[in-house]
Amino acid sequence: MSSEMSTGTSRVKRGMAEMLKGGVIMDVVTPDQAKIAEDAGAVAVMALERVPADIRAEGGVSRMSDPDMIDGIIAAVSIPVMAKARIGHFAEAQILQSLGVDYIDESEVLTPADYSHHIDKWKFTVPFVCGATNLGEALRRLTEGAAMIRSKGEAGTGDVSNAVTHMRRIRDEVTRLASLPADELFVAAKELQAPYDLVAEVARTGSLPTVLFTAGGIATPADAAMMMQLGADGVFVGSGIFKSGNPAERAHAIVQATTHFDNPDVVAKVSRGLGEAMVGINVADIPVHHRLEDRGW
Amino acid sequence: MVTRTTIGVLALQGGVREHLVALDLCGVSAVPVKTVEQLDLIQGLILPGGESTTIIKLASQYELVEPIKERIRSGFPVFGSCAGMILLADHIEAGTADQETFGGLDAVVQRNAFGRQTESFETPLRLDNDMAPFPGVFIRAPLVMSVGSGVNVISTIEGGAYAGRVVGIEQENLMATAFHPELTPDLRVHHRFVKMVNESQW
Numbered sequence: 001m002s003s004e005m006s007t008g009t010s011r012v013k014r015g016m017a018e019m020l021k022g023g024v025i026m027d028v029v030t031p032d033q034a035k036i037a038e039d040a041g042a043v044a045v046m047a048l049e050r051v052p053a054d055i056r057a058e059g060g061v062s063r064m065s066d067p068d069m070i071d072g073i074i075a076a077v078s079i080p081v082m083a084k085a086r087i088g089h090f091a092e093a094q095i096l097q098s099l100g101v102d103y104i105d106e107s108e109v110l111t112p113a114d115y116s117h118h119i120d121k122w123k124f125t126v127p128f129v130c131g132a133t134n135l136g137e138a139l140r141r142l143t144e145g146a147a148m149i150r151s152k153g154e155a156g157t158g159d160v161s162n163a164v165t166h167m168r169r170i171r172d173e174v175t176r177l178a179s180l181p182a183d184e185l186f187v188a189a190k191e192l193q194a195p196y197d198l199v200a201e202v203a204r205t206g207s208l209p210t211v212l213f214t215a216g217g218i219a220t221p222a223d224a225a226m227m228m229q230l231g232a233d234g235v236f237v238g239s240g241i242f243k244s245g246n247p248a249e250r251a252h253a254i255v256q257a258t259t260h261f262d263n264p265d266v267v268a269k270v271s272r273g274l275g276e277a278m279v280g281i282n283v284a285d286i287p288v289h290h291r292l293e294d295r296g297w
Numbered sequence: 298m299v300t301r302t303t304i305g306v307l308a309l310q311g312g313v314r315e316h317l318v319a320l321d322l323c324g325v326s327a328v329p330v331k332t333v334e335q336l337d338l339i340q341g342l343i344l345p346g347g348e349s350t351t352i353i354k355l356a357s358q359y360e361l362v363e364p365i366k367e368r369i370r371s372g373f374p375v376f377g378s379c380a381g382m383i384l385l386a387d388h389i390e391a392g393t394a395d396q397e398t399f400g401g402l403d404a405v406v407q408r409n410a411f412g413r414q415t416e417s418f419e420t421p422l423r424l425d426n427d428m429a430p431f432p433g434v435f436i437r438a439p440l441v442m443s444v445g446s447g448v449n450v451i452s453t454i455e456g457g458a459y460a461g462r463v464v465g466i467e468q469e470n471l472m473a474t475a476f477h478p479e480l481t482p483d484l485r486v487h488h489r490f491v492k493m494v495n496e497s498q499w
Contacts, residue, residue: 005418005457013418013435015312015480019346019379022310038393041355043310043348053399077347078393079415080437102414102437259309259355262333 008125013147016127017211020044020080024224025213025257027051027238029069031076033247040251044080044102046236047073052109052156053239056281056290064092070099086154087296088114090123091191095124101150104128108295109155109238113195116297121145131215133166133293135173138208139169139194151232152293153216156239157282160217160226162168162293167214167230178206198250216292219244219280221257221271222263228261245275302494305330305339309355311347315479325494328477333364341494344381346436346477349408352380353397359476362399363456369401372470373395374492374497382473383408383439390442401471403445410440413460421455422464422476424485430455431477432483433464441466442474446478451489452476470497 023043028034028048031130034045050058062236064085080102087106091114106119108131121128122145130151132138138149151170153163153233173192180203181187182211189199201209214227215236224235235258237251244250245271253270304406308314308329310419320327320343330336342365344352348405356362369385384398386406411418414437421430431452444450452465452474464475465486472493478486 003458005420007418008418009419011334011419011434011480012414012436014433015477016414016417018312018315018480019348019436021312021314022308022349023351040352043351078391078408097415100413101414127414250368255351256355256358260488263331 006282008175010147011153013127014210017148018161020213021211022259024251024258025234025236025249026241027236028073029106029243031072033242034073034081036079036248037241037251038077038079041255042079043234044082045077047101048084051242053240053243054156055109055156057099060177062227063094063110064089067095069098070101074100085119086110087112088117090117090119093119093124093128097124099285106130106146108152108164108292112295116141117118118271118296120145121147127215131296132170132246133296134169135202135297136178136192136194138170139192141200142198142208142210143195145179146210148211148213150213150215150232152296153214153218154283154286155284155292156281157217157283158219158240158243158277159283160219162226162283163214163216163218164230166293167227167232170208170212172229174202174207193285217283218254219268219277220274221253224254224257225261225267225283228258234258235262240277242246244277250274250277273289300392302341302491303328303339303495304341304343304491305335305347307352307356307361308424309359310351311345312477312479313345315477316343316345316378319484323484323487323491324493331359332359334386336347336364336368337486338360338390339377340497340499342368343490345376345378345382345479346381349380349383350393350396356396362397362438364398366397366401366421369471371498373499374472375399375401376472376493378474378477378479379436381404382441382475385471385473396485402466402473403448404466405442405444406439406475407442408439409437411435411438411494413437414426420457422452422457423455424452424465427477427485432481434477434480435464440464443456445465475483
């Protein structure tokens with residue numbers, strides 16, 4: 001072992017995600033919101049210009065946030081700050097790394113910049129989190145260098161059903177893989193469109209090699225508790241907090257429900273008196289071409 | 298009857314699972330701890346890495362702060378890694394306004410002392426007088442700025458820009474590391490804590 005300090009290793013990238021486990025990462029658009037999130041017990045904030053609900057309402061091309069706005073949020077809090085880059089937009093990712101964000105979300109919530117290729121994440125010192133609707137997609141993102149996976153949901157809706165579908169699917173596919181005899185893993189890799197070595201590793205360990213968070217449509221403490229019971233390691237909450245009637249209280253409640261997800265008495269207690277939840281949109285009412293789950297390949 | 302040593306890992310948030318696995322490999326019984334009642338079932342406690350501000354808030358909401366402080370004062374063995382080191386320090390720098398700790402370690406610890414995540418790193422460490430270096434994993438890690446006279450230094454950085462800086466300390470029933478031994482297969486730090494627990498009165 002040399003006495004050098006090695007930065008950007010897989011161990012520090014994946015390890016960072018391990019330290020976020022059991023926590024809530026909250027979307028914020030201003031330094032004030034970031035402070036509210038930190039005070040409520042968020043483990044990190046996601047700095048962005050518009051929360052998904054507004055992106056949905058306003059339409060247009062959605063891009064990386066203004067560096068001034070990200071700087072403002074970094075200056076406001078002591079907890080980690082994440083930010084989103086468009087799928088495939090490596091130059092946005094380079095900018096975010098130079099700003100000193102702690103994690104980059106290569107996110108389908110923004111308008112994709114490349115309809116064939118995701119970012120080559122191995123080239124970066126900063127770690128990346130990517131969304132996935134199934135195990136194959138998760139393994140392809142890990143192959144490109146992602147250090148953390150989140151199941152995709154339908155962000156900006158307050159409808160948790162897609163997050164549930166994708167979390168269950170990933171979990172079921174991992175379980176299935178772990179039950180296969182070794183000689184069937186070659187075809188499994190072909191079907192999953194993922195490298196054999198990674199497929200064999202998941203089959204052997206019975207889990208993803210990285211942390212798996214959930215995201216998209218989580219709006220209540222009960223939503224968070226449900227996703228944790230379904231096997232999520234932690235929770236991203238986007239529009240659900242700052243589009244609700246009482247953000248500070250709701251943020252606080254979702255943090256507690258995420259920790260005590262297996263204790264219904266606690267989840268019941270923190271669910272009281274939170275005021276209006278975000279209004280919400282049913283996923284079924286969104287035209288198929290406006291749905292986010294199909295972004296990413 | 299011989300009862301097996303049971304060590305708890307505070308499971309409010311953070312890298313809990315890795316510590317449970319490491320303790321299991323050390324041959325002791327390991328349990329996650331979320332409530333005051335569970336503190337009565339263990340002979341030692343690990344405060345894991347994670348977000349120190351989140352962990353202390355959750356501990357305070359569920360009335361764990363005073364019982365843990367009380368035990369620390371009475372000689373209960375506690376080991377903290379990374380955020381856990383911050384939570385055990387009597388004094389912290391770069392914390393949030395009025396950030397509370399369990400305290401007990403007579404040391405000044407600076408939060409996020411090496412910078413942001415892009416500055417997180419791995420480097421070999423000196424552990425006591427062992428010839429073999431310990432694989433140090435530092436993630437938005439704290440650093441020990443100064444220690445009181447009752448504190449033993451157990452680990453320092455071997456080389457590079459931070460050569461000689463203190464990253465592991467021990468004081469009576471308390472032990473803390475700025476790095477994450479639980480993210481490596483090297484069990485020396487965990488064995489050391491198990492030994493501390495086995496030699497204590499709890």
